[in-house]
Amino acid sequence: MSFSQAEVERYARHLVLREVGGPGQQRLKAASVLMVGAGGLGAPAALYLAAAGVGRIGLVDPDTVALSNLQRQVLYATTDVGQAKTAVAARRLSDLNPEITIETHPLALTAGNAADLIAGYDLVLDGTDDFATRFAVSDACVAAGKTLVSGAIARWTGQVGVFAGRPCYRCLVPDIPPDAETCAGVGVVGALGGVIGSMMALEAIKLITGAGQPLAGRLLIYDALAGETRTVRIGADPDCPACGA
Numbered sequence: 113m114s115f116s117q118a119e120v121e122r123y124a125r126h127l128v129l130r131e132v133g134g135p136g137q138q139r140l141k142a143a144s145v146l147m148v149g150a151g152g153l154g155a156p157a158a159l160y161l162a163a164a165g166v167g168r169i170g171l172v173d174p175d176t177v178a179l180s181n182l183q184r185q186v187l188y189a190t191t192d193v194g195q196a197k198t199a200v201a202a203r204r205l206s207d208l209n210p211e212i213t214i215e216t217h218p219l220a221l222t223a224g225n226a227a228d229l230i231a232g233y234d235l236v237l238d239g240t241d242d243f244a245t246r247f248a249v250s251d252a253c254v255a256a257g258k259t260l261v262s263g264a265i266a267r268w269t270g271q272v273g274v275f276a277g278r279p280c281y282r283c284l285v286p287d288i289p290p291d292a293e294t295c296a297g298v299g300v301v302g303a304l305g306g307v308i309g310s311m312m313a314l315e316a317i318k319l320i321t322g323a324g325q326p327l328a329g330r331l332l333i334y335d336a337l338a339g340e341t342r343t344v345r346i347g348a349d350p351d352c353p354a355c356g357a
Contacts, residue, residue, distance in 0.1 A: 113138045113141055113142060113315070115141075117213075118211070119141075119165070120209055121210070122165070122167055122211065123137050123164075123203040123307050124128040126164070126165070128355060129142055130135055131321065131323035131324065132317075132321050132323060135322035135331035136320075136323065137321075138324070139311065139320050139322070140165045140166050140167065140317070140320055140321060141166075141167045142167055142198045143166050143234050143235065143320045144167065144168040144169040144170070144232065144233045144234045144235070144277070145161055145165075145166050145168070145169050145233060145234065145235045145236070145237060145320075146151040146172065146229065146230055146232075146233040146235070146236045146237070146244070146271065147169060147170065147171050147172065147237050147239065148170075148172045148173075148174040148177075148229075148236065148237065148238045148239065148240055148249055149160070149172065149173055149174075149185065149238065149239035149240040149241070149245075150172075150185075150197045150198060150201045150239075150306075150339075151173070151184075151235055151240075151241070151310070152181075152184040152185055152199070152239070152240030152241075152265060152300065152302075152304075153238060153263045153264075153265065153305055153308055153309040153312060154171070154173065154201075154237070154239040154307030154309065155184075155185045155186050155187040155188070155201070155305070156186055156287045156298055156305060156306045156309030156310055156313070157237055157239060157263075157309040157310070157311065157312045157313045157316075158171065158187065158205060158262070158313075159186070159187065159204075159205070159208065160210045160309075160310055160313035160314075160317075161216075161313050161314075161316060161317075162208050162212055162214075162315070163208060163209060164317055165209065165211065166212060166213065166316075167212055167213065168212065168213045168214075168215065168233075169200050169212065169213070169214050169215070170216075170217060170229075170232070170233055171197075171198045171202065171214065171215070171216050171217065172198075172217040172219070172221050172229060173198050173201075173218065174216075174218060174219050174220040175196075175197050176193075176194055176195060176196055176197060176336050177192045177193050177194065177195055177196075177197055177200060179193050180192065182302075183302040184300065184302035184303075184305040184306075185305070185329075185336040186305075186306065187200065187201050187204050187205075188200055188201075188204075192280050192312050196216075196218050197218075198217065198218045199216060199218070200214050200342065201214075202214040203217075217229060219243070221240075221245055221248060221249060222243055222245075222248055223230055223247075223248040223251070224235070226249060226251070226252035227249045227252045227255065227256065229252075230249075230252050230253060230256060230258055231256065233258070234258075234260065234320075235261070235316055235319060235320065236253055236258050236259070236260050236261070236326055237258055237260075237261045237262075237263075237312050237313075237316060238250075238260060238261070238262045238306065238335050239261070239309065239312065241264070241294050241295055242294065243285065243288040243289070243292055244283070244288070245281065245354075246281060247264065247281070247288075249262075249281075250262070250275065250280050250281035250282055250354060251280075251282070251354045252278070253275070253280070254280045254354045254355050255354075257277070259274065259277075259319060259328075260276075260280075260281065261273075261274050261275075261276070261312050261316055261319070262273040262274075262275060262312075262314045263309065263311070263312045264308075265295065265300050265304050265305055266293055266294075266298055266300055267298055267299060267300060267301070268300075268301055268304065268335065268336040268337040269304075269331060269334065269335055269336065270304050270305075270307060270308035270333075270334045270336070271308070271331055271333045271334070272308055272311045272312055272315065272327065272331070272332050273327055273330060273331040273332065273346065274315055274319070274326045274327040274328045274329070274330070275329075276310060276326075276329075277327045277350075277355065278348040278355045279329055279346045279347060279348040279352070279355065279356040280348065280352060280354050281354075282344050282349070282352050282353060282354045282355070283346060283347065283352050283355065284331065286349065286352070286353075290294055296310070300334060301336060303336075304334075304336050307334060307336070308334065311332065311334075315327055318334070327343070329345060329346055330343050330344065330345055330346060331343065331344050331346055
């Protein structure tokens with residue numbers, strides 16, 4: 113897979129990076145990533161995936177842009193309010209990098225359509241904010257043998273993890289917590305989405321290029337108020353309904 117002169121200039125900082133270089137950039141160009149959710153996490157993650165040169169990016173989101181999104185969803189502008197997020201995001205990402213392909217899926221991912229949506233992609237990122245969707249994404253990834261990069265934010269705390277087979281997301285969260293919270297209900301500082309969304313993109317780039325050590329089987333937790341991070345290992349649940357024996 114060759115690069116045009118424009119691509120060589122565009123990806124110059126990757127090409128001289130020892131852990132990426134020409135082979136890694138070729139893998140990025142050949143890769144396909146499905147971004148589930150084009151909101152507070154999906155917006156910055158998609159920007160960095162597009163900028164990095166991921167060859168094909170799919171966007172799944174049923175929503176339209178709302179004024180309350182603009183505090184953290186950096187893909188959108190005030191003039192986009194009322195328009196489909198996937199359509200606006202596709203335009204912005206194509207403007208950022210016309211060398212890549214953007215595919216839009218303006219619908220909600222469910223247990224019924226998850227398998228079909230992820231089938232055509234190498235890697236899946238989940239930036240949604242409800243547990244039913246997270247379970248549907250995770251279960252479909254386990255069944256299809258796809259690696260999942262999962263992120264979540266609320267208030268001042270965020271987390272990101274990589275699930276490649278076992279353990280899976282359900283090993284971490286077996287059931288919907290009775291006290292489950294959403295950003296709409298408890299609030300979230302806008303810049304936190306940029307931090308965790310960028311981490312999700314970074315994990316995806318590491319997985320695609322083979323650079324470094326991905327967060328496979330680990331969860332990175334970031335406390336923005338304290339300015340601290342910690343990483344915990346996730347154990348595989350032998351009774352997990354998705355990946356257990």
